[in-house]
Amino acid sequence: MAETMRAFRMTQWQQPPEIVEIDVPEPGPGELRIKVAGNGLCQSDLHMPEIPSVMEQLMGWQMPFTLGHEVGGWIDRCGPGVEGYEEGQPVALVSTRSCGACLECDAGFDNACEMNQRGRGYGMNGGIADFVLIESTRPIIPLGRLDPKLAGPLTDAGTTSYHGVRRVMSKLGEGRSALVIGAGGLGGFAIQYIKILTKARLIVADIAPDKLRRAKDMGADEVLDSGMDDLAGEVMKLTEGRGCDAVLDFVGNDATIATSIGVLAKLATYAVIGAANGKLDMPLMGAIAGRNATIISFIGGTDADTRAAIDLGDQGLLRNDVEFFDLADAQKAFDRLAAGKMVGRGIIVP
Ligand SMILES: [Zn+2]
Ligand SMILES: [Zn+2]
DSSP, X not given: XXXXXXXXXXXXXXXXXXXXXXXXXXXXXXXXXXXXXXXXXXXXXXXXXXXXXXXXXXXXXXXXXXXOOEEEEEEEEXXXXXXXXXXXXXEEEXXXXXXXOSHHHHTTOGGGOGGGGSEETBEEOOSSBSEEEESSSTTEEEOSSSOXXXXXXXXXXXXXXXXXXXXXXXXXXXXXXXEEEOOSHHHHHHXXXXXXXXXXXXXXXXXXXXXXXXXXXXXXXXXXXXXXXXXXXXXXXXXXXXXXXXXXXXXXXXXXXXXXXXXXXEEEEEEEOOOSOOOOOSOHHHHTGGGTOEEEEOSSOOHHHHHHHHHHXXXXXXXXXXXXXXXXXXXXXXXXXXXXXXXXXXXXXX
16 A cells, blocks of 8 residues: 655635645656655635636646645655655755746746646645655755755745846946835845845835834835835935836735836836736826836746745845744644734745
8 A cells, every 4th residue: 555645735626725645656757756844835825726627728737736836845755767866855846837948948037938837736736745746857956054944935935036136136236226115025035135136225115014124124224114105205205316226016006006106217127026916007108118117027936046046045144934834734824824914934844
């Protein structure tokens, strides 16, 4: 009889996930089995029970599947033909699934690869389980001093925010200003990347006083309550009327979009990253073209972004606030995240 393991999975479309006992997967040719140390929770996981069965035809998702796309762990077993890895080696897994050969991958934008329509934790078996199978060595990042239990959030929250910072970095030389709106999980990493990688002055806005305190601890030069009457006006004052050379908006609602557009310096880049689905209701020729500004948007980050984020984590340079939950309490962790009560990133530990 095969050994069994626990997995927190979607078993039917539009039903809540549940913990089930399933066979431990055996790695086939070219595959590897990873023993999970920790799997980070993401807002997107909360939406899985709402997803319609049409994803099967649209994206090739297969039910049932185990949740979890932010995995850190140890190599457990290599399938036939896999060489160069040893059992017990600590690793993180790139969350973005990509082929490495299409036009998008070739351009370095593997987060836009067709293969990423389904991946670990979204349509395929993910990491909220004792073990997870990976189809090739492509996603593996060997870890140095970083605890694999803590690596998960860097493969997603830490990766998407790295992608954002990397895309605006050329605008952030000495004497320039950056604005980060939303200092939660992703924004917290962005604040740190900007301080580590650029010389720009950093302004951070959020509605939560505790997040602003944390932002200040992480090196923000100025913090502003985004609930204030004229946030854009205050940012303009702080930049002596010049505005910000880069704005990273981790909220993306009508109000933050309006504020962001209102504070763009000449030649600035505005990255809309938050998924609040706000509207851009501005005369383009005035605010955008008039300042020769650029607007960018994207989903997730690339393989290279994850490797860069893990590298900074491995050097001990990143603060990564987490809350641990036992696998048996996965549903409790989801409920806490849904209620907005999670202080750091939630990590499910098998
Ligand atoms: Zn995610
Ligand atoms: Zn590709």
